[in-house]
Amino acid sequence: METLKQLESRSWWKYLGEDIQKLLSTSEFLYDVVEGWGADLPGGKEKFHDYSFVLFPAAKAYEGFLKKMFLDMGFITEEDYFGKHFRIGKALNPSLPRELRNESVYDKIVQYCRGEDLADHLWETWRLCRNLIFHWFPNEKNAITLPEARQRMEMIINAIDEAFEGCKI
Numbered sequence: 571m572e573t574l575k576q577l578e579s580r581s582w583w584k585y586l587g588e589d590i591q592k593l594l595s596t597s598e599f600l601y602d603v604v605e606g607w608g609a610d611l612p613g614g615k616e617k618f619h620d621y622s623f624v625l626f627p628a629a630k631a632y633e634g635f636l637k638k639m640f641l642d643m644g645f646i647t648e649e650d651y652f653g654k655h656f657r658i659g660k661a662l663n664p665s666l667p668r669e670l671r672n673e674s675v676y677d678k679i680v681q682y683c684r685g686e687d688l689a690d691h692l693w694e695t696w697r698l699c700r701n702l703i704f705h706w707f708p709n710e711k712n713a714i715t716l717p718e719a720r721q722r723m724e725m726i727i728n729a730i731d732e733a734f735e736g737c738k739i
Contacts, residue, residue: 593631620713684736
């Protein structure tokens, strides 16, 4: 797991802005705290059914990063950025039918950044680290373990790394 100092040394850290930085830092802090809960207690560590709460701030930070990047790259308008109706999941979804893709950020990333690999990675990170975590579906168990929360936090950091490099932000 990255320390705050390691995060702060990333080339994109200052680009994020204070609000998004605090969200990533909060997930790092929560992970460290939860990992140590009850380690020395007679009953052992406290176990939860779902550790999504550790990932939530990082997922929110990823959403903020993507919106900021999309605005700065000219992929969305200020109205989209500040409005309540723009949906990253729709704009980044590679499976969206062509007739609905006039607002597709996915296609713009493919064209202006590093092709489909980066666009697919950003989408998969969104799907696994934000969409499946935030939503509940009756026939799916999307609870995650603490190690899975850590892995997905690292996935978000990796996606930001790749986007920052691949899109030349």
